[in-house]
Amino acid sequence: MxxxxxxxxxxxxxxxxxxxxxxxxxxxxxxxxxxxxxxxxxxxxxxxxxxxxxxxxxxxxxTELDLRKCRIDKEGVSNLKNFNLISLEFGGLLHLMKKFPDPTNRNRIDIVCLLEKTLNTNSQKLMVHLGFSGKEEFMSGWEEKVSNVHFSPMVSKLLPSLQSIKIISKEFSQRFQLSNLCSSFPNLRFLDISSAKGLSTLNGIKILKNLQELVMRNVEIRDVDGYKELSDLKDLRFLDVSVDISPFRLTNPIRAIGSLLATEVRMENLEFLDCSVTSVEERELREFVENHPKLKTVVAISTACDHISLPTIDLLNFNSTDSILKSLKYAVSNDRVRLAEHCIRVIFQKLNTNHEQLNDSEISKFLNSLRYVLREAKEERTKLAAIKCFAESNFFETERFSSSFSLEIPGIVELIFESSESLEFVNFPFVSHTLISSLLNRKVNFLRFGQTSQKRFNVIIEKAVELSCRNSAYTEILLRASRLISADQYTAMRNNTKVINGLFKIANEMFTWEASYQQIIEVITIYMKEASEETLKFLVSNGRIVEECVDQIKMVSQFPTRDSQRHLLHFLMVFSSVMSDKQLKKCYGGEAVFKLMGVINTKEMHSPFERTRAIMICSILSLLLAKNLTEHRKPIKKTIEELYYGWVLWNIPDGQKMSNRVFRAIITSRHSTDESICLCLTLMSTFIYTKGYEANGCWNYMRTTSEGIRSNPKMAENKREAANAVLYQMGRIENK
Incomplete structure (x- = not known):
């Protein structure tokens, strides 16, 4: 492949x-x-x-348009006149019946009028292929009006160049006969009448002297001599009499090969035959091949001939690894969903129970074939079957897979997850969840054994986060993966905004008292420790994460989850250091400040946790005052004053780092209050994390500012005392 x-x-x-x-x-x-x-x-x-x-x-x-899966309205039909089409396929047209009604029967559609509205003059002249796959009925005599021959001077040729027709799922009857269709289009080279009903014979098909390809899947020919006229098709090279629907939908098993033999049909130039999922015995197939010496390829997937070989032709069945792979490629490239599922089921059996009998080359071919399905298959069912094979085959849990095929694992993982993104999970709600969970768990196992590269690790974590955002059932897998990775891997992921943003989203959608919520917050904390300023700015760009953190603080304060509260407040302090004034005002300018102030418990200030929480909240409030970004200055000032004068009675505990930017804003702003400045200075001496400040110039700024406040007699006494405490603490640090 x-x-x-x-x-x-x-x-x-x-x-x-x-x-x-x-x-x-x-x-x-x-x-x-x-x-x-x-x-x-x-x-x-x-x-x-x-x-x-x-x-x-x-x-x-x-020039080519396939609308089989599209619903197109009247305006869309008219718009097609803007294109010079040579190939056009329609899907269901029932919804257009009222727009293009048959004047003689309201339950039928005037397909001639629709085509005239659809095709411009060039398209009518150049159209080579036309297809219909809906179940609607057409007006009587439509084929004569669309015909590429003159029946009379009164009937013009709408599509004079037509050489190929697909007319799927139509019912043949006295009103619509195969012989009329063939008479109307005698120059056809390709005809597809798959899933036709009411067709007891192929009488009239001999008119198609130029026919090279005939497709008639799921067609039951009831007449004993129904296939006889195929002998008259001297140019026929391709014949498809296979089945691609459930056998239960057929009245009787299709025995096309037996019927062709019984009526002694000979197609002297036939090169290709597909008889998959039909009732054909080995003896019959060998005789048919013998009767058609120019035959080159036979597709006999899921028949009684699955495990035979015919040396004179290329036989697609399940007899060998190469034959299985050819069968799968044929099925996928021709959109044969049911055949593809049959092939994948065989591969699953090989990898599930017979993998010990396969050599590495054969296994590698099967892996490549499954990847081919995930890359190229158009139908979701086909991709889902391949994912199921990866998720449930025992081979993928073996040491042989993890060692001999370790280089292929990253590509497989990425391709599976990329393919799963295109699946409509609504259509497969239970099976998709089970398969993806199983698959993700297997990939997490590689973390446990230290067999995962950084690239593969990124894929696993990103996909675990993404799926957890969709469905909380995946969260446990995410947490398990997070426990198994190393500090270096965390460091390498510290600026992965997709992961961090997803983690915040997961946390916001969880119940805050759940253990998994607290664990997610812990994981976020690890990422946030080394996140760059650019990453932080991205996270706060729309304000959603900040607003959600404020809401979570309010909710989580009702439960004894102190670590989560402390982490959330730390996130807010870190975010505030990189937020623009506009962002700060958007997030805190309204009622958010009351949510934060409502968390402060003044009656429990003897508790180190309560004091730490109050100080962290007041740091944010002080910044809002300093930048004059809130309409609620009065209640904020009152809260800071009450708490500041109460703090002198308590030892302030160790806490979080206040950024240089926040520190400067509070100290220098004319909008700051005495109490907020004193708070800032107090934090500098007993609360601020001082390591590293000398390198960025903040150390000297702290000293100069504090000395200026201490020596200024116009400053309030409490400010001067706070500044003196800062200088004292700085001196102790410098003398160590």
């Missing part, structure tokens, strides 16, 4: 950026790029079909 080309990688990357609106779509694309990018955008989200209306100019070279 070859790696994607540079063009494919570029298309995938560009489509993802456009889908996530990370780049403006202000540039024009050529035809090849337009086709590929639009195809990828619609795979990411069918709603991206709206880009055809908003970005018509940029996509003006678009």
């Amino acid at each position: 070859s790696p994607p080309t540079l063009f494919q990688l570029a298309v995938k990357s560009l489509a993802q950026e456009i889908h996530e609106e990370k780049i403006p779509f202000g540039f024009n694309l050529d035809a090849k790029s337009s086709n590929a990018v639009v195809r990828r955008l619609l795979e990411l989200d069918p709603n991206n079909v709206e880009l055809l209306e908003t970005q018509t100019k940029q996509l003006s070279k678009l």
Whole structure:
């Protein structure tokens, strides 16, 4: 399975950026790029079909469009006239029945009118392929009006160049006969009538003298001689009679190969046959191959011929590792969801119970094939099956995997998590959670054994945080991973804003009295210890984290979780040192200050914890006063005054670092009160963490400021005393 080309990688990357609106779509694309990018955008989200209306100019070279998964309205239909299309496939059109009604029957759609509204003159002239996959009924005689031949001078050719038609899930009847379809389009080279109903025979198909490919999956031909006219198709090279729906939905097992043999059908130029999931015996398949000497490839996945080999042809089944891989690639590249699931199930069995019988080369091939599925599969079910294989196969818990394939693990982990992001968890709520939990737990085990590189560690932690934000059930896995990593790994992650921001979000969504909440706060504290100023500024950029911390302080104060309270207040002090005046006012200018002041318990000031909490809160309040950013100066001043004069009776405990920026703001501001300045000076002498201040110039500033206050007779006595205490403490430190 070859790696994607540079063009494919570029298309995938560009489509993802456009889908996530990370780049403006202000540039024009050529035809090849337009086709590929639009195809990828619609795979990411069918709603991206709206880009055809908003970005018509940029996509003006678009020539191929697959709308099978899209719901397009009347305006969207009309907008398609802006493109010169040569290939167009529709999905369900029932919702357009009232917009394009059949004049003779309101339960049918006037598909001719719809096509006329959809296709401009160039598209009508150049259209080569047209597909319908909905279950709506078309007006009678539509095929003659869309025809590429003249039936009479009264009927014009709408699509004269049409060579390929898909008409899926349609019911053939007296009103709509296969023979009429073939007569209307005798120049077809490709015909797909999969899941057709009411089709007892293929009579009329011999009209298609140029037909090269015939696809008729899930089609039951009830007439014994129903396949007979296939012998007249001298150019037929590709025949698909397989099944890709549940066998329970079929009246009887499809025995296409047996019927072809019974009626002695010979397709002299046939090169490719797909008979997967049909009822075919080894004897029948060997005879069919013998009767068709030009046959090169047979796909017989999930049949009674799963484990046979035919030396003269390329047989896709489960007989060997290479055959399994070819089968899987065929299924994925042709959007054969059920066949892909069959192949992945076989790989799962090999890796789950038979891995000891496989050599390293075979295992490596299976790993590559699963990665191929995660990269290239368009259907969520297919990706989910591959993830399930990784999550549940016993091989991935073995020492052999962790040692022999250790270099492949980072790529596997990243690809699995990238793929899981695109899964609609709503569609798989229980199985997705189980699989991802199992997978993540396995990856965390590598931390325990010290087998994880920094890159792999980053992926595990980031994904654990992301999933915990979605579902609290993942939080225990996150905490387990956090307990197993080293101090160096924490240091390397200290500026990972994605992780830290996610941790704050997880904490805010938890119940504050839960043990896991306290553990999350502890993890945040470790990251915050060495976070850069740039990281801190990012975290406070929209104010959400600060506001949430204030709310959590209010809630957590009702419970005996003192460490969490202290950490939350520390976060606020650290954040305040990097916040702009605008950010401070947004977060604290309103009622937030009352939430903080309401936490202070003046009756319990004999408790070191209560004093520490009060001092930390008053430090923030003092900064708001100094910068004049609050409308509630009076109650704040009163709180600081009451507590300051009460503190002289108590020893102030050790606490948190006050930043140089906050210190300068409080000391120098004309808006600061005597009590807030005294508080600041008192903290400098007994509370502030002084190590390192000499290096950034703050030490000299502290000395000069304190000496100026102490020697100024106009200063209040309490300020001068506080300044003297600072100088005394500084002298003690310098004399050590």
